[in-house]
Amino acid sequence: MNKEKIIEGLLKLSASITILTTIGILYVLLSESISFFKEVSILEFLTDKEWTPLFVNKHFGILPLVMGTLLTTFIAVSVAIPIGITIAIYLSEYAPNKFRKIVKPLLEILAAVPTIVYGFFALVVVTPFLQSFIPGMSGFNSLSAGIVMGIMIIPYVSSLSEDALRAVPKALRNASFGMGATRLQTAFKVMVPAASSGIIVSIILAFSRAIGETMIVAIAAGQQPRLTLNPLVPIETITAYIVQVSLGDVAHGSLEYKTIFAAGITLFLFTFILNNISYYIRKKFKEQYE
Template sequence: MFKPNRERNRRNELIVKAIFGIFAFVSVLTTLGIVFTLIFETYEFFKEIPLIRFLTETRWTPLFPSAQFGIVVLLSGTFSTTLIALLVAVPLGLLSAICLSEYATPRARNLLKPALEVIAGVPSVVFGYFALLFVTPLLQSFIPGLQGFNTLSAGMVLGIAITPLVASLSEDAIFAVPSSMREGAYALGATKRETIVSVVLPAALSGIVASIVLAISRAVGETMIVAIAAGLTPNLTLNPLEPAQTMTSFIVQVSLGDTPTGSLAYKTIFAVGMTLFLLTLVLNIFSYWFVRRFQEKYE
């Protein structure tokens, strides 16, 4: 009586497993295709430009007749905007996470957390023009000599854009800390602030660090905010008042269609893309290692 049903269920399970396996295989093939494309095109670039030039030259002018290929110029712009973004996002995100998890009522938490995450859905091009047309003029009224394109406003707005990532993931990590640890601290006479600083945050450290590392990866890979607000001028500088070009904004500049396919200038986008890929890969590996190394497990 039940045998046909068991056979049908077993057949359905095999079909579902096959479908899931196909999707997983497609994902793996897509990743391998991206990696091999980057490797092949980057190899073609380094056949013409020695790696030592790529790492040691101090100018980035691949689209000029006197071309130079110093990736350190783009790295400096990427570092500047990412650092400013972190100085904005980490305090805002972490304090928001603490407020939502430790101070807000359940009703307020259910209202505020989705409202905070709405920021993550704002298109980056909107953030870019917000930085260029509102934040930069506002800063110019306080900072004399601030140029129209600058890394300060780009980094600040980029920090606002990645704040929901830090806040949401950190809040999940803090909320997951067992209530028994808080109650134990209260029983020993600790105040709420002391409990949060000395008990809750150390227990949620791995999740908080993972959220910050993911935010760094997001900031490093951001395109439109930095392309619009920081400009496309490749300057080797860490001065936030000056314009700069990041790795992603250079890729946008070359990908507009004015550069002939197969030319040396065209191949630079793959060398820059490989640098960006390796940078984010290292960050993700560090995040994975840190979480595995310091993750707290509770019964």
């Protein structure tokens, strides 16, 4: 009896490590950021249009990094979402079973390739290719980074959306076919609306994944924080900034050191909000079919 209790206690402890991890993340981000904001006002952080903590003339406006992050994210999801959802619809409504069984694990490869490899693709293959017909394009830019990131994210969208479509009762599909609807009409008028919450979850996760992606943008998008929507010029994302600072020799406790935590907490807030929205939609959606 006693042994059983001890084992249960140990298991519970292991599970609780995950809570400690969250507390650790929050503690680390908050404590360093708070000490950052003692030196830099939140107002400056949120409104200054320049981010130059590593220069002599220091500015601490997060907006250029946020803009860079949103720009690459937007490019990535405009690739991943339409393609991913089309794949999901094709696989669940059209594809022969055999084809689906072969293609699904292949698509997973897209997400399994290390991001450093995608970064290489973006810089060494995609950018020169795009430069050949977009003359003014810089060697570092958000367009190649975003497109390549989008390709990487495709399976996140397609697999979750396909799961959602498959969870819709078959009877609805049959009813629609029985009334003379084509597969396309059935897909868009019955199946997609019925699976909408799951599909929305996959879209949110795609955003969250793109916002947090680091190596592709660190390699291919540049290191120049810039408040721009131009996808052809170098920019810098929050994640790339953290990597840039980590690569250099920045003394612990210095203001430069603290900037990566201030940037980190901004990034964390974005993904935390998106993840929670998707978690609650998913939970609601589960109840709907139970």
